Amino acid sequence: MSNELAQALSGALVLGSLYAVVGIGFVILYKATGVINFAQGALMLMGGFIFFSLHESAGLAWPLAMAGAVLIMFVIGALIYLGIFRRLVGAEEFTLVIATLGLSVCVLTVSLIIWGPGTRTLPETLSRSELFSIGNLGFSSVEVFSIVTALVVVAVLDLALRRTRIGIQMRAVADGPLLASLSRVNVHAMSAIAWGIASFCAAVAGVAYTMRLSADPAGMHALGLLAFPAILLGGIDSVRGVLVGGFLLALAQSSAAFLLGGEWSEVVAYALMLAVLVVRPRGFFGSRQAVRL
């Protein structure tokens, strides 16, 4: 395996883990509240910047800064529900999509006003030099950290949804909000948690991105949107599908970048998304209802 190919592969694993973690937040939110969230990229960017501020400006150690950033973003997500989307419960999908577009603009603006449009580079938190290698497939500490964190978040969330009572309640809300409220499930609380989780997941990806590269508004925003092809590939309402979709997309992008050049990576992702729309709109693992017409 040539060195460049190996590099592309390890890059794909890191990128795929970011897609997976953003994607699982998206899917949980979609299943619980029916909201297709276009603000994922903006939330990711905000999470990355909060991490940057806590670590750089407030001088917190990076694990603390990370915990702080993702928790703050969880709260922000819950507040977004309580302040805005609670009032839009029962609105058409159309309205909800537009509301998330508006939200995206707002979150982006607030972040840019606070932190400015420039790219910030953190001093090295975790080593960016090679930690270990399999063949000539090398991984640095920060890459390993990024992949492991993402996998842990996805696994824990998946397990929690299936095993805990809150998880079951959230799935009940996803199945039938009306029936859930009849069964004394606090639908608003569950929806707020779902928003919190979506925002938390975006922040995890934002922090991982910032640690590995830099707090780059444009890059993070674009990556948040690229989660869409990943999600569609896996199936818009499948928690586990997102994992597969994320890595598959990252692999396709890396191959494209390797074969055709870096500028093709984004286009290939969206071409793949269109292909999925044509061939199998429910993705690999999605349910039929999600695409019903």
Next chain:
Amino acid sequence: MTTGENTLEGQATNVEVPPEAPASGASTAGRPSGLRSSKGYRLLAPFLPWLAGALALVVFANTASPYVLLISGTVLIYAISAIGLNVVMGQAGLVSIGNAALMAVGAYTTAILAKEESWSAFPLPIIISGVIGGLLGLLIALPALRLRGIYLALATLALQFFVVFAGDRYQAESGLLSGVPVPPLSIGDRYFVPGRDFVLLLGAFLGLTILVVRAMSRHAPGRMWTAISESELAATAIGVNAARWKLAAFVVSSAIIAVSGSLFAYYNQIVSAETFTIEFAVVFIIILILGGMGTMSGAIVGSVIVVSLPYVLTRLTGTLPSDGIGEWLSNNIFYVNNGLYGLLVLVVLLYMPQGVVPSVTGLARRLAHRGADQPRSSDRPARSAARPAVAKGDDKPAVLEVEDLDVMYETGARAVSGLHLRVEANAIVAVLGRNGAGKTSTLRAVSGFLGTEQVRLRGHIRLEGKDVLGSSPGRTAAAGLVLVPERDKVFPSLTVEEHLRLATSGDYRPVLEKPHFHRLRERLDQPAGLLSGGERQLLALATAAMLKPRLLMVDEFTLGLAPVMIQEVARVIRGLRDEGMTVLLVEQNAAAALELADHVYLMEGGEVVAEGTPAEMADRVTMTSEVTS
């Protein structure tokens, strides 16, 4: 500052007039009758708004300052684009984030053609831009057609990246990194640069766009689009080929948007991929939201607001003191200008869901009618009225007491009137009646579902002495009321075990020990969606029982069940009563209800026509009719 005001006013008069046309053409009712009867007026009427619009535009173009004219050109181009988008979003009810991409297609096409001697003659580049835009719309919408609306949004998102990528590549290949220059638009040997003439030309294009879209929405396509956006399923059922009409909407819309992109290229005389971002696409959605989805006047007013707002705001900021908030604003004016749209969208969606224009006209209408309005207090349900904390009876209160309940729908239809109902503790009470007798309305009123709808409720509904009239379903559930609905009584993707865990934070196993729920034990790992109708009913009753309700309401438990299963479910309900539960049944199946109940109410036409023990009611039921059927 003064110029800023002029900007707004000027543009408003300039563009608002033409779109008034459909409204005034359609409803002549408001006009003085003397004018209406005049024959000459009638002939002229359809053209008057157009004449007025054209006149206003000419006057405006000749008087406004160059600065204002420059901005108005952009307003007009945005308005054309927004009207195009409105065909898809407002009329066919689909979300598209492809506006920027389609404009870019038109703009690049124009930039390329305008350089070629043989292709650059007006209006060739504009027409070709439209055709290419339409074709691209066809291509992109094709896969999304048979899918839910949201997939079109995603397909257009992909389009965005393709077009920007292609534009970037083209600019890189041809060495025009900062943008592709576009020669000014010329008709004959007359050149159009931003200013008076260009504004007039754009006004003509806007008029043309309005004509085209109006002609379509008045004829077959428009009606099909409306049908599809109202209910795709119903439209399909009456033979509308939804996919084909959606495709047509998207193609027409794409062509118009591409034409606006072409004009945009001529206007700015440069085309750069950087302009056509997703945010740019979102701006047009925002225009429609602000102006009010579905109307052309909304699209135009929205364009005026969105284009001029940054200018107004920037000017306003200049007048603020240069410290504190003024300083902050002027430092961040660029971001504030961009972010304001997002904020506006949320505000409009939350507080004026119909958009600014309909909300404002609605408000004006309400204000005008205020004098004639009767006091609204009588409409109010009795929830704000005296709410006795305790029922008057000093003997033990019934679990449920309904007094003088009236349920009236907005249409004036009275579903329930003067209803009295009493459910004693530890009893099974059945409400019997045919379809339309008002049973379901009663049930929905008690469980709180009507409180959130456009329904007037009057009377008292007391749950253990507490008045719950008009409470939300969540409230009544918290107050101890549990409803097993007629349909959708289980969560299809949750397993039986998960249903039971949902119902209690403690141990769920005791409930399975009860003989009547034994059946569920073998099904613990099965998703409820795979259970039979009878098993679903059992599961719903089991979880309901675990919630330890003060009152269990069961809506049509016999529906769709085989007689054997009805017997089994009836045994379960009786078993629950024997354990101390209070049950209210709403039933059409008289035989089953009479066998099970301790007390029976018979409803007809929204009123209780008889009540008594099952034995007393048995004759009455068979006498009155075939309720059993």
